[in-house]
Amino acid sequence: MLRVENVSTGYDNIRVLHQISLTVGEGEIVTLIGSNGVGKTTTLKTISGLLKPTEGKIYFNNRDISQLPPHEIVELGISHVPEGRNVFPRLTVKENLEMGAYTRKDKVEIKKDYARIMELFPQLAQRQKQVAGTLSGGEQQMLAIGRALMSRPRLLLLDEPSMGLAPLVVTSIFEIIKDINRQGTPILLVEQNAQIALRTAHRGYVMETGRIVMSDSARALLQNDRVRKTYLGE
Amino acid sequence: MFVQQLMNGLILGSTYALIALGYTMVYGIIELINFAHGEIYMFGAFVGLILVTVLKVPFFLAFLLAMAASALLGITIEYLAYRPLRRSSRLAALISAIGASIFLSNLALLIMGSTPYNFPTPFEAKVYETPFFIISRVEILVLLSSLLLMIALTLIVQKTKIGKAMRAVAQDKDTASLMGININKIVTITFAIGSALGGAAGVMVGIYFRTVTPTMGLMPGLKGFVAAVVGGIGNIPGAMLGGILLGIAEVLGAAYISSQYRDAVAFALLILVLLLKPSGLLGKPVQEKV
Numbered sequence: 001m002l003r004v005e006n007v008s009t010g011y012d013n014i015r016v017l018h019q020i021s022l023t024v025g026e027g028e029i030v031t032l033i034g035s036n037g038v039g040k041t042t043t044l045k046t047i048s049g050l051l052k053p054t055e056g057k058i059y060f061n062n063r064d065i066s067q068l069p070p071h072e073i074v075e076l077g078i079s080h081v082p083e084g085r086n087v088f089p090r091l092t093v094k095e096n097l098e099m100g101a102y103t104r105k106d107k108v109e110i111k112k113d114y115a116r117i118m119e120l121f122p123q124l125a126q127r128q129k130q131v132a133g134t135l136s137g138g139e140q141q142m143l144a145i146g147r148a149l150m151s152r153p154r155l156l157l158l159d160e161p162s163m164g165l166a167p168l169v170v171t172s173i174f175e176i177i178k179d180i181n182r183q184g185t186p187i188l189l190v191e192q193n194a195q196i197a198l199r200t201a202h203r204g205y206v207m208e209t210g211r212i213v214m215s216d217s218a219r220a221l222l223q224n225d226r227v228r229k230t231y232l233g234e
Numbered sequence: 235m236f237v238q239q240l241m242n243g244l245i246l247g248s249t250y251a252l253i254a255l256g257y258t259m260v261y262g263i264i265e266l267i268n269f270a271h272g273e274i275y276m277f278g279a280f281v282g283l284i285l286v287t288v289l290k291v292p293f294f295l296a297f298l299l300a301m302a303a304s305a306l307l308g309i310t311i312e313y314l315a316y317r318p319l320r321r322s323s324r325l326a327a328l329i330s331a332i333g334a335s336i337f338l339s340n341l342a343l344l345i346m347g348s349t350p351y352n353f354p355t356p357f358e359a360k361v362y363e364t365p366f367f368i369i370s371r372v373e374i375l376v377l378l379s380s381l382l383l384m385i386a387l388t389l390i391v392q393k394t395k396i397g398k399a400m401r402a403v404a405q406d407k408d409t410a411s412l413m414g415i416n417i418n419k420i421v422t423i424t425f426a427i428g429s430a431l432g433g434a435a436g437v438m439v440g441i442y443f444r445t446v447t448p449t450m451g452l453m454p455g456l457k458g459f460v461a462a463v464v465g466g467i468g469n470i471p472g473a474m475l476g477g478i479l480l481g482i483a484e485v486l487g488a489a490y491i492s493s494q495y496r497d498a499v500a501f502a503l504l505i506l507v508l509l510l511k512p513s514g515l516l517g518k519p520v521q522e523k524v
Contacts, residue, residue, distance in 0.1 A: 099413045
């Protein structure tokens with residue numbers, strides 16, 4: 001459903017992505033792994049329209065979205081949970097979630113989804129009136145994911161959901177990610193923590209300095225010598 | 235006597251507060267000091283004046299129409315003078331803002347001339363006496379409409395979907411656009427609301443001081459800016475507080491020190507607040523990201 005074809009992107013005159021191609025199919029979790037600074041975040045930003053590709057095309061359900069502004073891409077059903085969580089710090093938990101449903105008009109269904117997210121993240125349910133800046137890191141990550149779900153995404157982009165979180169929290173976040181996927185939402189997951197990413201995903205791409213250098217099933221990548229040496233620290 | 239001065243300060247301050255809101259809302263969204271805001275205020279006063287005197291429109295309708303016209307002017311200024319510079323340096327946008335301000339006040343001078351116009355009072359002057367102060371009908375009108383507008387603004391910003399989106403955009407533009415919020419639309423709405431409040435202040439000052447001139451925007455524009463900074467630029471309750479404090483300080487300064495130092499009091503207050511609390515009374519301290 002998502003096809004990225006030979007996309008290059010840069011900031012000012014520095015090219016960050018060099019003709020990358022990847023796909024995400026129905027029901028899949030696809031992960032993009034690689035070290036810090038190789039262009040994983042740039043890839044997600046290009047898909048969600050925060051950056052414009054200088055060449056190549058991005059198709060979502062066969063529609064060319066390469067040059068659309070971010071707010072129109074959201075309306076087509078791509079929801080991006082940015083790196084570092086980026087909740088709105090001075091809005092309450094409830095208001096953050098309402099912003100997630102900004103493009104929707106179906107009030108009754110929004111209420112249902114809100115209740116569902118409160119069930120999914122009981123910790124947030126106790127803090128609905130609290131401003132988001134005062135939440136713990138794990139809670140902010142939950143809020144950011146919950147907020148993305150409020151748009152009823154047809155594709156979820158997750159940028160480093162494990163960043164800065166305690167191992168136990170990471171485990172529970174990834175359980176939730178699997179849950180979301182089992183309920184039918186395809187996910188493109190960017191992670192530095194290759195171990196947990198490959199265990200969660202169906203397929204994976206390995207990125208090095210702005211290029212995709214390997215792609216395979218997650219299981220095969222976990223077995224791959226080079227991946228094991230470079231990214232799994234074995 | 236003292237209560238009377240406080241009352242006068244409150245009335246003057248509520249008009250400063252309305253002007254300050256326009257500065258602070260725009261700054262909150264695009265981090266730009268809209269120096270043309272004083273001219274939007276002047277424009278509002280002239281539209282109100284022309285509607286009432288030339289077209290004989292009833293006062294309250296003229297008041298609303300002046301707000302709408304000011305909103306349109308604000309949107310136009312943003313579209314022509316600021317939007318093309320959104321991605322350039324902040325200095326470029328600031329210079330453009332000063333240019334827009336000078337252009338508009340000179341355009342008004344050209345069209346309307348430099349002779350002050352007399353704004354007719356919308357109803358017969360009547361003064362009410364209480365044990366502590368006297369207050370005129372016009373003053374009550376100014377006070378009540380400012381209060382109502384501020385309550386309405388607070389409700390819009392706190393409770394409506396658009397208001398929440400405005401706050402989201404002010405806090406983080408990229409993430410807001412990832413929510414499906416059209417940033418340009420929110421900027422337009424912000425300019426519209428801020429300018430409508432500025433235009434409302436123009437009409438009110440017009441009936442309060444009963445004169446309208448093309449250069450009337452300069453001083454109140456600066457004072458509104460000072461009030462916004464005193465309260466904490468970008469902070470809406472701060473702008474209201476800053477405006478009222480400034481009005482009271484000015485009136486007390488004029489009454490107990492010397493009326494010649496009226497304007498100096500405003501800027502002395504600014505310097506004092508900046509020395510003691512650089513982020514403004516209600517502003518959050520700026521933290522450098524590590």
